[in-house]
Amino acid sequence: METVVSEKKQRILEAAACLFRDKGYSATSMRDLAGAVNLKASSLYNHISSKEEILQEICLANASRFHRGMEQIRELPEDDPQGRLEALLKLHIRIATQDVTSVTSFNDEWRHLSEPYLTQFLDMRRAYESFFRRVIRKGTEQGLFRPADESVVLYSLISSLRWLYDWYEPGKRLAPADLEEQLIPLLIRGILVG
Amino acid sequence: METVVSEKKQRILEAAACLFRDKGYSATSMRDLAGAVNLKASSLYNHISSKEEILQEICLANASRFHRGMEQIRELPEDDPQGRLEALLKLHIRIATQDVTSVTSFNDEWRHLSEPYLTQFLDMRRAYESFFRRVIRKGTEQGLFRPADESVVLYSLISSLRWLYDWYEPGKRLAPADLEEQLIPLLIRGILVG
DNA sequence: GTCTATATAAGGATAGAC
DNA sequence: GTCTATCCTTATATAGAC
Numbered sequence: 001m002e003t004v005v006s007e008k009k010q011r012i013l014e015a016a017a018c019l020f021r022d023k024g025y026s027a028t029s030m031r032d033l034a035g036a037v038n039l040k041a042s043s044l045y046n047h048i049s050s051k052e053e054i055l056q057e058i059c060l061a062n063a064s065r066f067h068r069g070m071e072q073i074r075e076l077p078e079d080d081p082q083g084r085l086e087a088l089l090k091l092h093i094r095i096a097t098q099d100v101t102s103v104t105s106f107n108d109e110w111r112h113l114s115e116p117y118l119t120q121f122l123d124m125r126r127a128y129e130s131f132f133r134r135v136i137r138k139g140t141e142q143g144l145f146r147p148a149d150e151s152v153v154l155y156s157l158i159s160s161l162r163w164l165y166d167w168y169e170p171g172k173r174l175a176p177a178d179l180e181e182q183l184i185p186l187l188i189r190g191i192l193v194g
Numbered sequence: 195m196e197t198v199v200s201e202k203k204q205r206i207l208e209a210a211a212c213l214f215r216d217k218g219y220s221a222t223s224m225r226d227l228a229g230a231v232n233l234k235a236s237s238l239y240n241h242i243s244s245k246e247e248i249l250q251e252i253c254l255a256n257a258s259r260f261h262r263g264m265e266q267i268r269e270l271p272e273d274d275p276q277g278r279l280e281a282l283l284k285l286h287i288r289i290a291t292q293d294v295t296s297v298t299s300f301n302d303e304w305r306h307l308s309e310p311y312l313t314q315f316l317d318m319r320r321a322y323e324s325f326f327r328r329v330i331r332k333g334t335e336q337g338l339f340r341p342a343d344e345s346v347v348l349y350s351l352i353s354s355l356r357w358l359y360d361w362y363e364p365g366k367r368l369a370p371a372d373l374e375e376q377l378i379p380l381l382i383r384g385i386l387v388g
Numbered sequence: 389g390t391c392t393a394t395a396t397a398a399g400g401a402t403a404g405a406c
Numbered sequence: 407g408t409c410t411a412t413c414c415t416t417a418t419a420t421a422g423a424c
Contacts, residue, residue, distance in 0.1 A: 008407090022305075023305075024218060024219075024220055024305075024306075025218075025221075026218055026220035026221040027219075027220040027306065029398075029399060029400085030399080030400060030401080031398085031399085031400095039407095039408075039409095040408070040409060040410080041399095041400080041401085042401080042402075042403095042408080042409075042410085042411095043407070043408050043409070045400095045401070045402080046407055046408075047407090050400080050401080051400065051401090108302070111216075111217075111218075112218075112221065148376055148380065149368065149376055151361070152368070152373070152376050152377060152380070153380070155357040155361055156354045156355070156357060156377060156380065156381070157354075158357070159353055159354055159355075159356050159357035160350045160351075160353055160354030161350070161353075162353050162356065163349040163350060163352070163353035167345070167349055174343065174346070179346070182342055182343055182346050183346060183350060185384070186342065186346070186347070186350065186384040186385065187350070187384055188384070189383050189384040190379070190380040190381055190382070190383040190384040191380065202389095223416075223417065223418085224417080224418060224419085225416090225417085233389095233390075233391095234390070234391060234392085235417095235418085235419085236390080236391075236392085236393095236419080236420080236421095237389070237390050237391070239418095239419070239420080240389055240390075241389090244418080244419080245417095245418070245419090389424105390423105390424085391422100391423080391424075392421105392422095392423080392424100393420105393421085393422090393423100394419100394420085394421080394422105395418105395419085395420075395421090396417100396418090396419085396420100397416105397417080397418085397419105398415100398416085398417070398418100399414100399415080399416070399417080400413105400414090400415085400416100401412105401413085401414090401415105402411105402412085402413075402414105403410105403411085403412085403413095404409100404410095404411090405408105405409080405410085405411100406407105406408085406409075406410105
């Protein structure tokens with residue numbers, strides 16, 4: 001599954017993530033990207049086969065980060081939905097603070113994937129969201145979370161963390177641990193009973 | 195300030211907002227837009243002077259909606275930060291549920307504005323955020339809101355409402371009033387002391 | 389006010405020399 | 407593996423007939 005990626009290809013993918021975040025996928029040209037890594041546009045094709053392949057790799061890489069995180073959280077006891085929910089929130093914060101640019105273009109630019117990659121991507125996202133939903137539902141059934149519309153809780157939680165991708169500056173002001181300490185209670189207090 | 199807009203121009207702006215939301219500004223061509231309103235691309239230029247002018251009008255219109263809302267909330271008593279905060283959240287929910295498509299492309303596509311419109315737009319946004327910040331600060335000073343990093347509170351609130359723009363389907367499942375009833379306590383309980 | 393035709397620029401991608 | 411040159415398509419926008 002994991003493909004070996006040459007050092008140069010990695011540099012290209014990183015520069016692309018940066019440009020996609022700043023200008024968007026469509027507004028980023030292969031000439032822009034080539035300039036960012038000191039190459040001519042045609043030379044890029046020695047490392048990647050098309051512009052879209054770059055987006056595919058960025059999206060897949062980040063979808064995998066969420067997927068792996070989910071698999072670990074699945075190991076936590078099912079009857080501790082608060083623990084699982086906190087772990088999910090931590091996962092988002094950790095991913096955002098570790099590789100901001102890549103996850104931003106993953107968040108915003110996936111819609112430019114062509115088939116079958118688009119469907120594949122949406123399937124992965126659906127699976128992730130559906131796990132998240134089960135955690136919420138379990139907490140509500142246990143009477144631990146306040147009764148509320150599941151989608152409202154899900155999407156407001158997920159999207160309340162999305163600003164990190166635009167905003168977080170590594171090494172500045174708030175360390176990842178401080179962010180977790182501030183954000184998780186802020187979000188979870190709205191949900192818990194009591 | 196308010197420009198008179200012909201009926202046809204209005205239709206073009208609405209179709210454009212729709213396309214910008216679905217495909218993004220850059221990936222939307224004038225031919226796409228022309229097709230959506232049953233014209234040839236060149237005919238569009240009888241109604242608008244450039245593709246970017248469309249984006250400018252969409253962004254300005256929505257920035258104004260937030261600006262007008264803010265001016266009304268400014269009338270509320272300054273020493274009731276909870277009331278003001280709830281009004282701000284209501285404003286976002288109302289704008290999102292009233293004209294979903296337009297506000298979405300406003301949210302996501304403003305970065306494609308060229309100067310001096312970009313600076314103008316960012317100035318308006320800064321002014322809005324700074325009012326929002328003052329409300330948060332006042333609540334914290336009064337001991338009504340839990341002490342927390344102002345930016346963390348601001349951005350997590352604002353972005354926790356941004357999913358509405360992607361998700362909300364007018365007339366389906368949840369009425370705007372139900373949304374308010376669910377979302378505002380969910381968000382505000384995380385902030386309030388006690 | 390809409391059309392056809394076209395100007396002009398920029399886009400993704402390939403061929404072939406080095 | 408990188409370059410120059412180039413192909414082909416698509417983009418925004420304009421000119422001018424109707």
